[in-house]
Amino acid sequence: MQEITTLDSFDWRLMAALQDDASLTNASLADQIGLSASQVSRRRQRLEETGIIKGYRALIDPDGIGLAVTVFIHVALDTHSRDNARRFRDLVRLTPAVLEAHALTGEADYLLKLVVRDLRELSELVNEVFLPHESVARVRSEIVLETLKQTSGLPLPAQARPRR
Numbered sequence: 001m002q003e004i005t006t007l008d009s010f011d012w013r014l015m016a017a018l019q020d021d022a023s024l025t026n027a028s029l030a031d032q033i034g035l036s037a038s039q040v041s042r043r044r045q046r047l048e049e050t051g052i053i054k055g056y057r058a059l060i061d062p063d064g065i066g067l068a069v070t071v072f073i074h075v076a077l078d079t080h081s082r083d084n085a086r087r088f089r090d091l092v093r094l095t096p097a098v099l100e101a102h103a104l105t106g107e108a109d110y111l112l113k114l115v116v117r118d119l120r121e122l123s124e125l126v127n128e129v130f131l132p133h134e135s136v137a138r139v140r141s142e143i144v145l146e147t148l149k150q151t152s153g154l155p156l157p158a159q160a161r162p163r164r
Helices: 009-020 026-033 037-049 082-093 119-130
Strands: 069-077 098-103 110-116 136-143
Touching: 009 026, 009 037, 026 037, 069 082, 069 119, 082 098, 082 110, 110 119, 119 136
Parallel strands: none
Antiparallel strands: 069 110, 069 136, 098 110
């Protein structure tokens, strides 16, 4: 079990600022949260080393690179065994279009979020990758018509708001 890291208001503000813009320099972060750049650097390093900050990414517009269709796929496994679940997890890891995969309670065993170029690519994934796979019994897809909200930022406490 991971040891819980004690976080103070500066840590929270640092994480909030990085969630808003991970490209900020330590000097810019220092201005926002009220610490020196060296203190920000040490805190940032500690948050990275403890795994609280898992990494940094560029947010790329899917439409801008031709990935126009977002789809959610509900998957029911053929059998419920450790080996079958492992086979399905391996399939998910090897499928680049899968952005998220969640094990569920309820009717479906997994919920996948995918982005694809078009309906033809979706059809190929469903009919040639997921349905024929030995671990899968049923697949149900739902195509997104409009995204009302999409964020990767976590809801941090009010004390996380940086000074402006």
